[in-house]
Amino acid sequence: MILFQNRRGYSPLVQCEDCQWVPKCINCAVSLTYHQYRHALICHYCGYREELPNQCPTCSSKRILTLGYGTEKLEEELKLHFPDAKIQRMDLDTTRSRSGYENIMEGFESGETDILVGTQMVTKGLDFDRVSLVGVFDTDRMMHFPDFRSYERAFQLITQVSGRAGRREKRGKVILQTSNPIHPLFKYVVENNVIGFIEDQLRDREEHLYPPYxxxxxxxxxxxxxxxxxxxxxxxxxxxxxxxxxxxxxxxxxxxxxxxxxxxxxxxxxxxxxxxxxxxxxxxxxxxxxxxxxxxxxxxxxxxxxxxxxx
Ligand SMILES: [Zn+2]
Ligand SMILES: [Zn+2]
The missing domain is CATH 3.30.70.600 (Ribosomal protein S10)
Incomplete structure (x- = not known):
């Protein structure tokens, strides 16, 4: 099984349940991402880090919540749900060393790893035989990133990672998570209609004067x-x-x-x-x-x- 979430770390958002305080980077206008195994709040733009406070710095509440799912939190949740499965995580944090990357690849290739959870890295260059299920989390976030290419990128990532399911004789299953399943992009994905998708995008780009126009x-x-x-x-x-x-x-x-x-x-x-x-x-x-x-x-x-x- 391959599970794709294009967000590393534990939890994209930390928030005080009582006053809604959110930790922010001191150098950048972004909220900090919680990385559990380093027990730190980290800025993905400048690398700034600080400890997760035990209590809210604004209202002193101890109820500090972690919201949303990064790859690290997914890995942890999966371990609870599938205690007997061998689970590995593939993202920037686990592949900084060459051996880290190779171990993960070998584990999955040999069938030793049951579930591989990862970021964009799992969409490329992997050619495995036995993948029966691919899950894509949070497609909404990929699609609604403010950039004229966000649909193209979402389509590309979803079709790339979906292409990891099945292969050879057996057909695999793909599950996509979205709050808007009737969005036309999914129709193109499900029908594997690349030409239709391209034509659709080109019309849009011509109208708004984006490349290639x-x-x-x-x-x-x-x-x-x-x-x-x-x-x-x-x-x-x-x-x-x-x-x-x-x-x-x-x-x-x-x-x-x-x-x-x-x-x-x-x-x-x-x-x-x-x-x-x-x-x-x-x-x-x-x-x-x-x-x-x-x-x-x-x-x-x-x-x-x-x-x-x-x-
Ligand atoms: Zn608070
Ligand atoms: Zn920063």
């Missing part, structure tokens, strides 16, 4: 002062709009994670039609306007980073 340039402005980064982003995008007539510029806006490693972020996105001007010329306009903004004394230390065709 455009090229994207993502612009990130960073500064330790939130007001400074916001003001400079406004000026920057206004100037771009004046200089790049006809090119669609989205933003500026705060990204989903608005602070990483003590820097506040603002984002803008250029959507350039395939036939619309030369990329090199556009790039030099971007750089020129950036240096204009940085000539203001208060914006001199704003970092402006470009990402062409962001992944």
């Amino acid at each position: 455009s090229r994207l340039i993502e612009i990130t402005l960073k500064h330790t002062d939130k007001k400074v980064v916001q003001a400079s982003a406004e000026i920057y995008v206004n100037q771009l709009n004046a200089s790049l007539k006809g090119i669609k510029i989205m933003g500026p806006g705060e990204p989903m994670i608005s602070k990483i490693r003590n820097e506040y972020l603002m984002l803008a996105l250029l959507k350039i039609r395939r036939n619309q001007g030369k990329l090199n010329e556009i790039k030099s306009v971007l750089q020129h306007v950036a240096s204009e903004v940085q000539q203001f004394k208060e914006y001199r230390n704003v970092k402006i980073v470009f990402d062409v065709d962001p992944a």
Whole structure:
């Protein structure tokens, strides 16, 4: 059996049951993930860690809950439900060493391991004979990640990991967890209708001017002062709009994670039609306007980073 949950750690969210306090990273605008075997709350963006407190720092309640499932918690729950099964976990935390990875692979290949629970790692490069059941947890989270490729990625991950079930003579079973089973994506998955899915996605992308109908340039402005980064982003995008007539510029806006490693972020996105001007010329306009903004004394230390065709 392979169980796929694209989230490592024990529990994505820790929360005080009485006052709803949630531990946050001191450097980034994200909540911390609880890793049980290290007994620590860890930031997956900057590595910051602290101990799980015994009581809530805000209201002193001792009722601190762990919510949601990471691979580590799944492994623990599975052990309760299947005490006789040999269970292994495959994620970044168990495969840091080469031997760790190889042991897990060998255990599963030889049939010694009954249940393999893991992140994205279990979807690729594995070719096993005896997998009778594949379970995919929390497909909603994969699909609703704010990125124009999230459906494509979800479809790819689900079909890749589902393809591990069965093989050779026997047919395997795949179970997908979702709160919205009538979503069209699942119809394409169940019917294995790749062409239908691609056509559907292409229509959507054409309508919203996303690749392959455009090229994207993502612009990130960073500064330790939130007001400074916001003001400079406004000026920057206004100037771009004046200089790049006809090119669609989205933003500026705060990204989903608005602070990483003590820097506040603002984002803008250029959507350039395939036939619309030369990329090199556009790039030099971007750089020129950036240096204009940085000539203001208060914006001199704003970092402006470009990402062409962001992944
Ligand atoms: Zn509390
Ligand atoms: Zn952090």
